[in-house]
Amino acid sequence: MSKPLVVFDKVQKHFGNFVAVKELDFEIREGEFLAIMGPSGCGKTTTLRMLAGLEAPTHGEIRLNDRVMNDVAPHERDTPLVWQSLALFPFLTARENVEFGLKMRGVDKAERKERAIKWLDKMGILEFENRHISTLSGGQKQRVALARSLVMEPQILLLDEPLSALDAHLVIRMQAVLTDLQRELGITFVYVTHSQSEAFAMADRVIIMGKGEIGQIGTPKEIYRAPANQFVAEFVGRNNILAGKVKSVDGGTARITTTSGEFTVPTNEVQLVEDHNASFVISADLVHIASEEPVGGNKAYCKLISEEFVGSMVTLFLEDAQGHEFKVQMQERELSKFDLHSGDEIWLSWDTQSAHVLNES
Amino acid sequence: MKQSRSLNFILGIYVVLIFAFVFAPIIFSMIFSFNSQRFPTIPLGEFSTEWYAKVLADPDIWKAARNSLIVSCSTAVIATFLGFCTAYSDFRYNFRFKGPYLALILLPPTIPLIIMALAMLAWLSKIGMSGQLYSIIIAHSVLTAPFAMAVIRLRLNQMDPDLESAAWNLGGSEWQTMRHVIVPFCKPAIFSSLFLTAAVSFDEFAVSWFVSGLNSTLPVVVLEIVQGNIDPQVNAIGTFVFLTSMTLVVLAQLFFASRQIKGLHA
Structure with missing residues (x-):
């Protein structure tokens, strides 16, 4: 250095x-x-x-x-x-x-x-x-x-x-x-x-x-x-932020219960304590979409609200049944396989390792 | 389209009438200055330059013209310097009582000239400085500095406030920045102010008459001649004074206009 x-x-x-x-x-x-x-x-x-x-x-x-x-x-x-x-x-x-x-x-x-x-x-x-x-x-x-x-x-x-x-x-x-x-x-x-x-x-x-x-x-x-906190995560944008309570901690991962469901996240260096508040982010480009319900893993069922094109990249804005907003970023040619329209419902999923727990300050 | 054309026509006539109203007396005075007859009557006499010859032969008028020139040039320089300093202090600094400070500076033109002249005479004679050429210069500087300040302040307001900081940032001290950035930026306004204040001073009568003593300026001499008798010399002097002032004012406007046009591009 x-x-x-x-x-x-x-x-x-x-x-x-x-x-x-x-x-x-x-x-x-x-x-x-x-x-x-x-x-x-x-x-x-x-x-x-x-x-x-x-x-x-x-x-x-x-x-x-x-x-x-x-x-x-x-x-x-x-x-x-x-x-x-x-x-x-x-x-x-x-x-x-x-x-x-x-x-x-x-x-x-x-x-x-x-x-x-x-x-x-x-x-x-x-x-x-x-x-x-x-x-x-x-x-x-x-x-x-x-x-x-x-x-x-x-x-x-x-x-x-x-x-x-x-x-x-x-x-x-x-x-x-x-x-x-x-x-x-x-x-x-x-x-x-x-x-x-x-x-x-x-x-x-x-x-x-x-x-x-x-x-x-x-x-x-x-x-x-790996945004350090909620402010950075929000400022950087194109992030899905989920907040809830820690249900269980098991070695390198933890289960967090949110209004949108229960998810598994890697704990990284953050000290998570059961029953305490915790939030985590998933970059919009690491979220996948599927028309069939994925088996196991982290998933959410959402309705498409709107799309935004920047060149060949598309950002989808979606909402789950509880009204929580999700963002998904993908190549336009990937999206064209799905034939999606506003109001259509679709499954979102992501790998556990894609999630990143925030330091609460 | 038709409506706006007739409107334009009416406005055109209006403008012509205004100009006629303002300039008719001056134009008549110019015409009579070339008239051989002693009294301003119509029909005119023959074309003649005898009044000009008489004016040019009169040493008192030469002296007055010299005085006027010295006074207006000195006034222009002093008033513009004062105006620049106040305009810059307004641009650069924020301080308590800045409002009253600016109001005070802009006050002199709002005081009736006669009052101003009397006050100047009273004060200058109290401190033993009346009746001299420099007395007129002092009084005129007080009178015209606000005009200088207004013109230069307008220019400073167009300046990107970062410009000064940029000069410091590039290694310029405060004085270097003043010399190489602020003054060059204000140059059109400084010239405009020099011509404007010179013009105001050149044909100012009331204050000059009160404080000048024996050092008459041209407008004072004109009054002295008119008081004695009717003499078409006055028309000749008037024509000269008018042309000088107009030239100065037009020059001031030219600098003003050119900087407005440049301002559009900047």
Whole structure:
């Protein structure tokens, strides 16, 4: 494991009576692509702004390379940020925008120009070097903003929802540009977003934040398959969440009684106690459908409410007799074998090992 | 379609009438400034530039023109600087009593000019600063700074608030950011404000008359001539003052308009 580049040590941020960040304790490793994800107002942008020095922590310490950063002015830090609004200087050309940081740092004119041209070229927008910002398209502006930060050759690059203003097809392309850049340069990226697809597609590790606290830190796969708690499970979506009481615990598995029936789950490391509340999730893509009742195992009989297509993937929204919602995700060509319509009833089933017990907090 | 056409026609006539109402006296004054007759009567006499020649030959008028130029240029610079500072403090900071602070700054244009002029005279003579050229500059700066502030504030409101933070984030200190981001962004508004305040100062009469002492500006000289007798020289000076002011105001508008159009793209 590489050494931590940034350490958040019991960091809190209050705005008057409003607590934006309750308590953050985490590390950012050198060279990793870290995404901080959460719903709006969860404190993720505040966290990033504290790292850039634009907000000062109310309590706790932020250390960069073992140096306490709390009282370091933003312009004395080397933490360039790519802004959600891009914040390009409208009265400058593309190249002048890229040169701006170097100019502030007192780099001489010839070197400024050379380095700016190198980065504009790298971002594939050299032909626009003398164009004014207002004449560039969204994607081009995005690249200017990236070049403007990267020309500083920082150790760490901060990105605040940089793709949120782009069209869907551009987002995918920029994601590829960003991951390639990060691998090639070996710079640490801290990427704040509310979009799960962006975070999961690019990041090595993801921090899920909610209400100023960390819900979970882990690889995208860990978070997707093994959400730590109900908040993460719900935020990640495409999860079936079932809550009930523990009926019996038997070695590595337990029986849990819910309003939708009785199910077997693997206990993993979670301490389950008989008669106590417990909940578990099953990813929507691990649930199978069948027209005949499956023999044994975990199953539920549901009515189809609606379907949602995203490309070749379909998400089915179903309800059992008790009104509990289930989601099933599958390939469209799989589904076409069933000839299902809204209101039809069908059996759902899943392997015991597909279920994941949540830590109740 | 038909309805809107007749409506447009009526509106067109309305606009023409308004313009006629506003500009007729000025246009008459211009016409009479080229008229050989001493009294403004119709039918007109011959075309003549004798009044202009007379004006140009008068050293008092030259002196007044020089005074007007010095006053309006100095006022423009001082008022625009003050206006920029207040507009920026409004943009950047939140503090208690900000509302009253802004109201106080915008107050001078709402005070009747005569009251303002009297107050200025009383105060400036109390501290021994009346009757000088700089007295007019001080009074005019007070009078026009609110216009400067309004124009520049409008521009700052169009600025992405992240722009300033972005400059800090890229290593710019507060002063560097002011010089390389805030001022360039406000440049059209700063020019607009310079022309506007210069125009207001150039043809302001009441305050100048009270505080100027012997250092008359052009509008004051005009009054002095008119008080003595009827002299078509006034028409010639009036034409010059009007053209100067209009040029300044049009320049201010051009900067204003060009930045609105740019604003649409940004």
